[in-house]
Amino acid sequence: xxxxxxxxxxxxxxxxxxEVLKDRVNQLLEKGVTPCLATILVGDDPASETYxxxxxxxxxxxxxxxxxxxxxxxxxxxxxxxxIQDLNNxxxxxxxxxxxxxPHHIDERAAFExxxxxxxxxxxxxxxxxxxxxDQAAFPSCTPAAILAIMDEYKxxxxxxxxxxxxxxxxxxxxxxxxxxxxxxxxxxxxxxxxNLDQLVxxxxxxxxxxxxxxxIQGDWIKPGAVIMDAGYNEGNIGDCDYEACYERASAxxxxxxxxGPVTIATLLKHTVDAAEKIAVK
Ligand code: NAP
Numbered sequence: 001x002x003x004x005x006x007x008x009x010x011x012x013x014x015x016x017x018x019e020v021l022k023d024r025v026n027q028l029l030e031k032g033v034t035p036c037l038a039t040i041l042v043g044d045d046p047a048s049e050t051y052x053x054x055x056x057x058x059x060x061x062x063x064x065x066x067x068x069x070x071x072x073x074x075x076x077x078x079x080x081x082x083x084i085q086d087l088n089n090x091x092x093x094x095x096x097x098x099x100x101x102x103p104h105h106i107d108e109r110a111a112f113e114x115x116x117x118x119x120x121x122x123x124x125x126x127x128x129x130x131x132x133x134x135d136q137a138a139f140p141s142c143t144p145a146a147i148l149a150i151m152d153e154y155k156x157x158x159x160x161x162x163x164x165x166x167x168x169x170x171x172x173x174x175x176x177x178x179x180x181x182x183x184x185x186x187x188x189x190x191x192x193x194x195x196n197l198d199q200l201v202x203x204x205x206x207x208x209x210x211x212x213x214x215x216x217i218q219g220d221w222i223k224p225g226a227v228i229m230d231a232g233y234n235e236g237n238i239g240d241c242d243y244e245a246c247y248e249r250a251s252a253x254x255x256x257x258x259x260x261g262p263v264t265i266a267t268l269l270k271h272t273v274d275a276a277e278k279i280a281v282k
Contacts, residue, residue, distance in 0.1 A: 006154065006252040008229075010146075013153045014262035017270055018062060024273050025063045028280055035276035036065035037095045037121065037268070038087045042080060042102045043073035047235075052099050058265045064272055067093060077107045084114040094279060095121030095272040100171065118278070121271035124171060132175050135182040139271040144176035146263035147208060147229045148183070156206075156227050156252060159184040164201050166190045166217065166240070167210030172231055176208055197221075209240035219245020228253040231260045 028035055037059050041052045052068065059066040069083060080102070087093050096119045102108050112124040120128045123141035131137040132144075151158060163185040167173030177189045185206065190197055201207055201221040207228050209217050214234040219242055222228065228250045232240025239256030247253055254260055 003224075003248050003250070005228075005247060005250040008150050008154055008252055008254045008259060010150060010254060010259040010262045013150050014266035016153070017149070017263070017266040021062055021266075021269055021273050024277065028273070028276055029063065031280050033276055033280045034063075034065050034092075035095075035273050036067055036093050037097060037272045038067040038069060038090075038093045040069045040071065040080070040083065040087075040096070040098045042071045042075050042099070042106065045101075048099045048101070052097075055097065055265060055268060058269060059272070062269055064269060065092075073103050075103075075106070077105075077110055080106060080111050081114045084111060088114075088116040088119060091279070093119065094275040095119050095268075097122045097268065098124070100124075119275060121268060121275055122171075123175065123271075129170065129175060133178045138274070140179065141171050141175040142267040142271065143172050143210075143231050143260060143264045144179050145267045146260050147176055147231060148179055149263055149267065150229070150254065150260065151206075151227070154252065158206065160186070161205040162186050162188070162203055163206040163208065164188045164190065164204030165208040165210065166197070166201065167208075167212070167231075169210065172210040173208075176210065176231075180206070180208075207241075211240045213240060214238040215240075215242040217241040217246065219248055222246050222249040224249050225251045227251060229260065230254050230256055232256065233261055 039052045056066040087096050096115050117127050121139050123139050132140045163180045165173050165177045168189050168191045177187045181187045198221045202223055204226055207226055210231045228246050230239040230241040237257045
């Protein structure tokens with residue numbers, strides 16, 4: 001009999017999140033506060049331009065202002081930090097998103113660290129990461145938060161499950177591992193130096209793919225009945241999992257596109273509204 005896993009519909013989860021946000025934005029507007037997300041794009045990488053435009057459009061559709069800052073590829077670390085500090089000091093801006101990656105000559109970590117914790121709606125600062133590790137973050141990193149939001153929406157249990165995370169980047173693999181740990185999963189974190197990756201993945205009740213390589217996770221690595229959360233987004237709308245093959249074994253799976261991606265954007269909007277509400281009650 002053909003396996004028919006639950007398809008985890010990220011568009012639906014995102015739409016539910018945005019529905020709740022609409023009311024909250026309206027309440028803020030009535031108080032004279034317009035939530036505002038500042039996006040910073042350095043250089044002219046077409047994929048980054050698309051991501052920033054998508055985030056700006058998503059803001060607009062919800063009545064959130066988006067302040068778009070576009071800087072030349074030749075911008076120095078110091079100039080970028082000055083721009084971030086101006087946004088930190090601008091009371092009309094509630095959230096700041098520095099689009100990753102920035103050109104190589106820029107010290108990206110130093111730039112991320114310049115974002116004030118109150119406006120770190122993308123969860124990129126070291127302080128935000130540490131708060132997240134302690135389960136105390138105001139704004140956890142958006143993609144990891146989106147992965148958990150989808151699992152919560154579909155009531156997929158994490159407690160006691162073996163979660164295998166492939167990838168350990170500071171914005172995705174590492175924070176999602178800690179968040180799963182905080183939800184009482186037993187977590188294995190894999191990376192480019194991991195040996196016997198297929199065997200480790202095959203132990204996962206939950207597999208999180210955060211590798212950045214199209215169709216990387218193979219179907220025959222998957223334990224029958226596993227939950228597959230594919231955060232990958234590669235050229236041509238392709239995830240990090242071989243979808244058709246993983247589908248054959250999974251009990252639940254996120255499609256690409258239409259899985260983690262739209263929920264990540266909805267999470268960013270939610271964090272911006274959260275940040276604006278904090279200012280509004282001050
Ligand atoms: P990244 O910074 O490039 O990190 C990739 C991770 O994968 C690294 O930890 C790397 O290990 C690991 N890796 C690379 N090759 C591997 C291999 N052969 N075996 C095992 N692990 C390997 O990427 P990222 O920013 O975390 O993004 C990962 C994916 O998520 C990308 O497809 C990206 O487009 C997508 N993404 C999606 C969203 C969304 O909203 N849906 C948001 C952010 C990112 P090392 O640490 O050893 O190098």
